[in-house]
Amino acid sequence: MAVALVTGASTGIGKATAIRLARDPGTELVLVARREELLRELAESLPCRATHLAADLTADDAPQRVRAHLEAEHGGKLQLLVNNAGAAWRGSFAEGGAANVRRHMELNFDAVVRLTEALLPALRTSAPSAIVNVASTAGRVARARTGAYSASKFALIGWTDALYAEERPHGVHVGSVLPGFIATEGFPATELRERALTRWIVSKPERVAEAIVEAGPGGKAERYVPRPYALAAIARILAPHLVRRVLSGDSAAALTTSTESEGG
Numbered sequence: 001m002a003v004a005l006v007t008g009a010s011t012g013i014g015k016a017t018a019i020r021l022a023r024d025p026g027t028e029l030v031l032v033a034r035r036e037e038l039l040r041e042l043a044e045s046l047p048c049r050a051t052h053l054a055a056d057l058t059a060d061d062a063p064q065r066v067r068a069h070l071e072a073e074h075g076g077k078l079q080l081l082v083n084n085a086g087a088a089w090r091g092s093f094a095e096g097g098a099a100n101v102r103r104h105m106e107l108n109f110d111a112v113v114r115l116t117e118a119l120l121p122a123l124r125t126s127a128p129s130a131i132v133n134v135a136s137t138a139g140r141v142a143r144a145r146t147g148a149y150s151a152s153k154f155a156l157i158g159w160t161d162a163l164y165a166e167e168r169p170h171g172v173h174v175g176s177v178l179p180g181f182i183a184t185e186g187f188p189a190t191e192l193r194e195r196a197l198t199r200w201i202v203s204k205p206e207r208v209a210e211a212i213v214e215a216g217p218g219g220k221a222e223r224y225v226p227r228p229y230a231l232a233a234i235a236r237i238l239a240p241h242l243v244r245r246v247l248s249g250d251s252a253a254a255l256t257t258s259t260e261s262e263g264g
């Protein structure tokens with residue numbers, strides 16, 4: 001029996017991950033997000049035992065609430081923590097300022113760190129176990145109007161790499177998953193899907209779910225989805241001038257997408 005907790009499980013990549021994990025025999029799931037009705041519907045539709053907890057992960061008491069739920073419902077066991085909940089609010093720095101950077105850090109970085117801190121003892125006592133942090137290719141290559149989002153994902157990847165080395169001796173594998181453009185509720189990628197020229201670069205949440213499983217216990221330390229997105233990260237290191245020129249030129253506008261959280 002393996003207990004897996006997925007944050008941001010109400011939609012998109014988190015929901016696809018829950019559905020994928022539920023196929024593995026003996027899995028018990030804990031689904032976390034804010035929208036309780038969506039979590040309940042998903043939990044009831046899965047072929048395995050699944051409990052849910054409605055929580056805003058940026059709230060002060062969220063980590064303790066999740067830990068208490070895990071202890072009450074799953075005996076405090078945890079073999080897999082998938083830190084997936086996240087969002088993006090597009091805008092230049094001149095428009096969004098420090099407040100927009102803080103908003104991204106609170107959800108995409110601080111909330112992950114705080115939840116991991118609360119659940120690390122359970123992961124260690126349940127070892128071999130794993131933490132999978134859902135970052136982004138934007139955590140390797142930044143574009144205009146996504147600076148605050150990129151900052152939060154760069155931070156997440158750096159912290160994840162250190163945690164990988166620290167938790168290895170304790171039997172807790174730590175993996176990063178770096179999706180590219182994936183059509184979901186929060187990141188619809190409508191602009192890219194509408195054009196034949198760019199439609200092919202948009203992928204599906206189910207592919208990320210598979211990568212999350214690959215980065216789970218005893219698995220990969222880093223996984224791009226789809227894999228060729230790794231080339232963007234490599235180019236950023238090997239040919240930074242070229243990448244900067246492309247991403248600040250006219251063609252970069254073709255890669256500009258709006259997000260569901262934009263107006264928020």
Ligand SMILES: NC(=O)c1ccc[n+]([C@@H]2O[C@H](COP(=O)([O-])OP(=O)(O)OC[C@H]3O[C@@H](n4cnc5c(N)ncnc54)[C@H](OP(=O)(O)O)[C@@H]3O)[C@@H](O)[C@H]2O)c1
Pocket residue numbers: 007008009010011012013014032033034035036038055056057058084085086087088107134135136137178179180181182183184185186187260
């Ligand atoms: N789709 C892409 O193109 C893409 C690319 C790279 C990385 N990613 C990353 O993949 C992850 C999942 O995104 P997605 O594409 O699946 O988007 P999504 O469909 O919008 O899912 C985001 C999930 O996070 C939850 N969430 C948001 N704010 C929350 C909060 N304060 N507390 C608790 N849960 C919260 C949402 O549920 P509730 O609203 O019910 O709380 C939802 O389940 C994110 O970390 C995102 O940065 C996505």
